[in-house]
Amino acid sequence: MIFGPPNDFREKSNSYRAVGELRRLIFAGELSPGSDHLETELAERLGMSRTPVREAALMLEAQGLVEVRPRRGIRILPVSPEDMQEIYDILTELEALAAARAASAPAGERDLSLLERSIEDMDAALKSEDRQAWADADERFHSELVRLGGNRRVEAITAMMADQVRRARAMTLYMRPAPVKSHEDHRGVLEAIRSGDAEAARRIHHSHRTEAGAMLIALLRQHRFHQL
Amino acid sequence: MIFGPPNDFREKSNSYRAVGELRRLIFAGELSPGSDHLETELAERLGMSRTPVREAALMLEAQGLVEVRPRRGIRILPVSPEDMQEIYDILTELEALAAARAASAPAGERDLSLLERSIEDMDAALKSEDRQAWADADERFHSELVRLGGNRRVEAITAMMADQVRRARAMTLYMRPAPVKSHEDHRGVLEAIRSGDAEAARRIHHSHRTEAGAMLIALLRQHRFHQL
DNA sequence: TTACTCTTTAATGCATACATTAAAGTATGC
DNA sequence: GCATACTTTAATGTATGCATTAAAGAGTAA
Numbered sequence: 001m002i003f004g005p006p007n008d009f010r011e012k013s014n015s016y017r018a019v020g021e022l023r024r025l026i027f028a029g030e031l032s033p034g035s036d037h038l039e040t041e042l043a044e045r046l047g048m049s050r051t052p053v054r055e056a057a058l059m060l061e062a063q064g065l066v067e068v069r070p071r072r073g074i075r076i077l078p079v080s081p082e083d084m085q086e087i088y089d090i091l092t093e094l095e096a097l098a099a100a101r102a103a104s105a106p107a108g109e110r111d112l113s114l115l116e117r118s119i120e121d122m123d124a125a126l127k128s129e130d131r132q133a134w135a136d137a138d139e140r141f142h143s144e145l146v147r148l149g150g151n152r153r154v155e156a157i158t159a160m161m162a163d164q165v166r167r168a169r170a171m172t173l174y175m176r177p178a179p180v181k182s183h184e185d186h187r188g189v190l191e192a193i194r195s196g197d198a199e200a201a202r203r204i205h206h207s208h209r210t211e212a213g214a215m216l217i218a219l220l221r222q223h224r225f226h227q228l
Numbered sequence: 229m230i231f232g233p234p235n236d237f238r239e240k241s242n243s244y245r246a247v248g249e250l251r252r253l254i255f256a257g258e259l260s261p262g263s264d265h266l267e268t269e270l271a272e273r274l275g276m277s278r279t280p281v282r283e284a285a286l287m288l289e290a291q292g293l294v295e296v297r298p299r300r301g302i303r304i305l306p307v308s309p310e311d312m313q314e315i316y317d318i319l320t321e322l323e324a325l326a327a328a329r330a331a332s333a334p335a336g337e338r339d340l341s342l343l344e345r346s347i348e349d350m351d352a353a354l355k356s357e358d359r360q361a362w363a364d365a366d367e368r369f370h371s372e373l374v375r376l377g378g379n380r381r382v383e384a385i386t387a388m389m390a391d392q393v394r395r396a397r398a399m400t401l402y403m404r405p406a407p408v409k410s411h412e413d414h415r416g417v418l419e420a421i422r423s424g425d426a427e428a429a430r431r432i433h434h435s436h437r438t439e440a441g442a443m444l445i446a447l448l449r450q451h452r453f454h455q456l
Numbered sequence: 457t458t459a460c461t462c463t464t465t466a467a468t469g470c471a472t473a474c475a476t477t478a479a480a481g482t483a484t485g486c
Numbered sequence: 487g488c489a490t491a492c493t494t495t496a497a498t499g500t501a502t503g504c505a506t507t508a509a510a511g512a513g514t515a516a
Binding site: 059094157 | 282283286314317318322325329380381384385
Binding site: 013014015048049050051052055070071072 | 469470471472477478479
């Protein structure tokens with residue numbers, strides 16, 4: 001599930017459909033963090049038998065999203081500010097690595113258009129004060145950066161964490177100051193990549209993520225989001 | 229499987245036994261990289277029915293160790309030098325993070341004895357020219373460092389990659405020069421942690437892993453280990 | 457031969473049955 | 487009332503059966 005290109009059968013297979021469906025339910029808040037759910041219950045809800053649900057639960061457990069506790073149900077793992085700190089720490093390192101690698105790649109083989117596009121979109125969103133649009137573009141920037149880094153495992157790991165980050169960010173989106181500094185950072189990273197300066201790309205992105213993470217965690221704590 | 233403390237039921241359950249058993253078979257070389265295996269075949273081999281084997285395969289797939297290809301069998305994923313480079317890049321960043329975090333922790337809460345012990349063991353192994361003992365102690369050093377870093381997700385990710393690294397290192401253990409430089413690096417990291425110098429710990433460990441990784445990859449390529 | 461279609465084979469995905477056993481509930485003794 | 491032993495319940499872990507369908511093989515025409 002984490003690794004490898006999605007084979008087409010995964011779309012047809014109930015097991016993988018269950019993985020996607022459960023992820024969706026979790027992040028839509030329909031399966032709330034900390035709640036327990038019996039295999040039978042979820043199976044009925046998804047309109048399939050226990051087998052594929054069970055398989056999906058095990059895969060989601062391997063991804064750290066749920067915990068399978070025999071006879072007590074499948075628990076949707078809550079994410080505390082401490083968890084979010086862990087996640088941000090990892091994203092900071094791996095994305096900074098990706099930025100450095102993206103800058104090291106031969107200029108000819110790089111297509112920075114998506115990166116540029118996402119920055120433009122953030123720019124527009126900033127001007128029209130559309131925070132959701134900004135957040136969407138920001139997410140595109142980060143995932144495209146990781147893609148340019150060219151490390152499939154980094155892509156897999158960061159993608160796995162993306163959903164949880166998105167949820168935390170959604171909660172604090174309107175509490176934080178306007179992301180003007182972020183915007184400068186993004187431009188700085190792009191420029192460093194374009195000019196092939198790997199260490200600058202790494203450094204700028206690293207401090208960008210570090211600051212953004214610190215702010216997010218502080219907001220979560222301030223607003224007493226002890227679990228989400 | 230990746231995350232969370234191992235509940236006791238996992239030892240009893242055939243599914244989790246199958247995960248461990250399959251891992252063992254893979255790294256013992258009994259299931260060679262690139263080979264395909266039908267669910268039925270593995271089930272018979274492990275003395276259980278297809279169900280737990282199937283579940284184990286899905287969990288191992290989530291960990292990136294195998295690929296489940298319907299009707300073609302469970303494929304043991306080969307690891308190329310490029311894959312090993314990806315893995316080392318990630319380990320470099322995450323272990324360097326762990327070193328920094330370990331150095332930042334209050335001195336009173338740190339127990340560096342295991343770290344010291346592993347360095348002493350490496351020292352002894354170096355003198356008696358016992359490379360396997362050195363490699364074992366080295367692995368203990370790295371895993372203990374990650375533990376001290378205090379990020380459970382980093383622990384999970386690095387643990388997941390440890391087996392694959394071990395295999396690659398085993399192949400090159402007797403080809404590389406004596407690990408004298410490594411030894412200095414380890415001492416340097418320990419001293420930086422002890423004195424609470426997070427940035428030094430990070431920097432030294434980062435360059436240590438970078439160099440060790442570059443050497444390993446070069447050896448793999450030299451000796452034409454295109455997949456392992 | 458090669459390309460194409462049809463048939464056969466068998467591995468899988470899923471549903472289901474059932475034994476096991478943890479947890480909840482009940483009864484008993486103090 | 488409270489703790490302990492016993493009974494009941496029901497969720498799980500695993501085996502198994504079967505329909506589906508990809509892949510292999512056979513047959514046919516060029």
